Amino acid sequence: MLTPKLSPKELKKALRNMDNPPEVLLDTPDDTQYESQRQTFNRRFHKRPAAIVLCKNAEQVSHVVTVAAANPDYPLRVKSGGGHDHEAECSITDGIVIDFSEMKEFHIDKEAMTLTVTPGLQFRDVIPHLDAANVSIPHGTCESVGIFGFTLGGGWGPWTRLHGMCCEHLVGATIVLGDGSIRKLKASEEKDRELLWALRGGGGFSFGILTQMVIKVFEQPPHTLRFILSWQRPHDGLLGMTQHPLPPAIKILEAWEKVIAPDQNKQLIGTNLQIMAIPEDEKSIQESVHECVFYGYYAGSNEELTADVNRWFEGLPWTGLKIVTSDEVSQHSFSSWDRISTSNEKLRWAGKQLQHFPPDVDHPAPHKLTSRLVQEEGLGQEGRENLIKSLRSKLISKEGIKAHLHTYVTLGAISGHFYNEVYDYPDYPNGSSFPYKKRPYTIQYQVWWDETDDDKEKGAEFHVYNYVNDALDWITECRTNDFPQTNGSFISFKDSGVPTRQYFLDSYDRLRDIKERYCKDENNLFRSRKTIP
Numbered sequence: 042m043l044t045p046k047l048s049p050k051e052l053k054k055a056l057r058n059m060d061n062p063p064e065v066l067l068d069t070p071d072d073t074q075y076e077s078q079r080q081t082f083n084r085r086f087h088k089r090p091a092a093i094v095l096c097k098n099a100e101q102v103s104h105v106v107t108v109a110a111a112n113p114d115y116p117l118r119v120k121s122g123g124g125h126d127h128e129a130e131c132s133i134t135d136g137i138v139i140d141f142s143e144m145k146e147f148h149i150d151k152e153a154m155t156l157t158v159t160p161g162l163q164f165r166d167v168i169p170h171l172d173a174a175n176v177s178i179p180h181g182t183c184e185s186v187g188i189f190g191f192t193l194g195g196g197w198g199p200w201t202r203l204h205g206m207c208c209e210h211l212v213g214a215t216i217v218l219g220d221g222s223i224r225k226l227k228a229s230e231e232k233d234r235e236l237l238w239a240l241r242g243g244g245g246f247s248f249g250i251l252t253q254m255v256i257k258v259f260e261q262p263p264h265t266l267r268f269i270l271s272w273q274r275p276h277d278g279l280l281g282m283t284q285h286p287l288p289p290a291i292k293i294l295e296a297w298e299k300v301i302a303p304d305q306n307k308q309l310i311g312t313n314l315q316i317m318a319i320p321e322d323e324k325s326i327q328e329s330v331h332e333c334v335f336y337g338y339y340a341g342s343n344e345e346l347t348a349d350v351n352r353w354f355e356g357l358p359w360t361g362l363k364i365v366t367s368d369e370v371s372q373h374s375f376s377s378w379d380r381i382s383t384s385n386e387k388l389r390w391a392g393k394q395l396q397h398f399p400p401d402v403d404h405p406a407p408h409k410l411t412s413r414l415v416q417e418e419g420l421g422q423e424g425r426e427n428l429i430k431s432l433r434s435k436l437i438s439k440e441g442i443k444a445h446l447h448t449y450v451t452l453g454a455i456s457g458h459f460y461n462e463v464y465d466y467p468d469y470p471n472g473s474s475f476p477y478k479k480r481p482y483t484i485q486y487q488v489w490w491d492e493t494d495d496d497k498e499k500g501a502e503f504h505v506y507n508y509v510n511d512a513l514d515w516i517t518e519c520r521t522n523d524f525p526q527t528n529g530s531f532i533s534f535k536d537s538g539v540p541t542r543q544y545f546l547d548s549y550d551r552l553r554d555i556k557e558r559y560c561k562d563e564n565n566l567f568r569s570r571k572t573i574p
């Protein structure tokens with residue numbers, strides 16, 4: 042029987058009404074942890090849950106699920122240690138949020154070659170330990186992303202060309218279903234395979250609440266390099282452009298596409314290419330100049346990489362090649378390649394030497410993004426023109442860029458050794474719901490902003506909110522423009538404006554069916570705007 046809407050205090054009492062109860066934070070000044078705990082990484086959102094439940098085990102989660110089922114006035118959400126959902130679907134005002142930030146345990150089993158993790162873990166908690174054991178998982182680019190949300194959405198990163206998306210390596214999980222039951226899933230068990238297939242790329246929160254994941258690890262290559270190859274102007278922004286000619290972006294894009302072709306350059310473990318968006322100018326698309334940065338991970342020596350870079354980009358002179366050895370970054374192997382935060386920006390633009398890219402630290406900031414996937418056959422010349430065209434817009438201004446509004450696209454390589462040669466082999470008999478295995482790369486349009494105290498002092502011209510609305514309209518333009526060489530969208534780069542089916546394409550109907558048959562979600566608890574219905 043349903044209860045009338047409980048007061049927050051009554052709700053807390055119900056949530057704690059069990060042996061070994063979880064801590065519950067309410068929106069009152071007495072709960073001093075509430076303010077920091079309610080934050081999501083995307084500061085465009087400011088949600089205030091009625092109760093934040095700091096769960097530490099599956100039994101506590103199961104209890105919260107049964108309380109939520111009896112109190113539908115308080116919708117349920119789940120936040121891992123990361124809280125990086127781009128639409129902040131990990132939280133909700135006036136609902137119950139299960140918060141896993143205190144559930145951080147992991148175990149590396151070198152014999153079984155597995156990593157067992159709980160949902161509070163962010164990459165920074167685990168990667169140094171994986172490095173020390175000389176193994177890894179296909180993790181992401183940013184140290185603060187949560188392993189659970191990342192893997193459930195697919196999990197693209199620096200290892201993708203060589204080892205695919207992280208979800209492909211998910212071999213076990215513990216999950217709390219809609220009726221509160223706790224189920225252990227193993228890839229070796231026939232009865233668990235369909236649900237595991239759904240969890241490998243079907244998105245966060247749709248199928249239940251996971252309290253453990255088992256992920257296969259791989260041996261690290263003997264020698265790895267991180268490198269940053271840039272076509273950038275010195276520090277004076279757009280004004281410096283004419284004095285520092287750069288190659289047209291379309292040429293750089295074309296060369297990068299050849300580098301990532303599935304059967305090419307096996308030593309290139311992974312890469313993405315960042316291309317900045319610019320105000321529309323008088324140049325043609327063929328001549329359009331945009332700053333570009335090629336971020337890469339490479340299994341080989343400095344000499345081999347330098348020779349490859351010279352070959353890959355012959356005739357397209359770059360302005361910087363920074364090679365970072367794994368020794369230099371042993372604690373933080375990967376940086377947040379595809380993100381420029383305000384503090385990073387200062388480092389990049391502080392002098393004429395664009396050499397140092399900051400370490401893996403990332404800071405929460407307001408942002409919005411949308412994504413598309415390149416069709417299997419590639420963009421071709423017309424598609425490349427469409428992409429560059431989308432990066433030239435009247436909605437982008439020099440003034441906005443000066444005020445620290447960052448508008449750009451990152452192209453994340455999928456195609457490579459794993460999906461070309463490994464995937465159909467017997468090690469991966471059960472597959473994943475990630476629908477973009479044969480696609481060359483993701484296209485991720487991004488706008489980020491932040492307003493520092495420095496900016497405020499500089500005056501109204503630097504007030505970034507003067508430019509944010511136009512930049513958000515640019516994202517809408519990028520979502521809706523005619524770009525037939527692309528389709529679909531990547532759920533981990535969540536944009537609430539994209540229809541849900543578009544994220545999962547051919548997997549969508551099967552995901553719906555699996556949810557209905559396995560998840561016992563009669564009360565429709567596992568719902569947010571972009572979950573599987």
Ligand SMILES: Cc1cc2nc3c(=O)[nH]c(=O)nc-3n(C[C@H](O)[C@H](O)[C@H](O)COP(=O)(O)OP(=O)(O)OC[C@H]3O[C@@H](n4cnc5c(N)ncnc54)[C@H](O)[C@@H]3O)c2cc1C
Binds near residue numbers: 183190192197
């Ligand atoms: C700065 C930044 C860098 C990023 N870099 C990359 C990248 O390199 N590659 C990439 O693929 N993606 C990247 N992303 C996207 C990221 O993978 C997704 O936003 C992902 O969903 C974040 O997971 P999370 O656990 O941190 O976030 P959360 O917001 O906590 O969770 C994300 C979703 O998963 C659900 N969820 C969380 N925990 C559980 C659980 N235990 N059980 C069931 N559902 C759960 C949440 O309810 C929510 O819907 C990045 C995002 C940001 C903000």
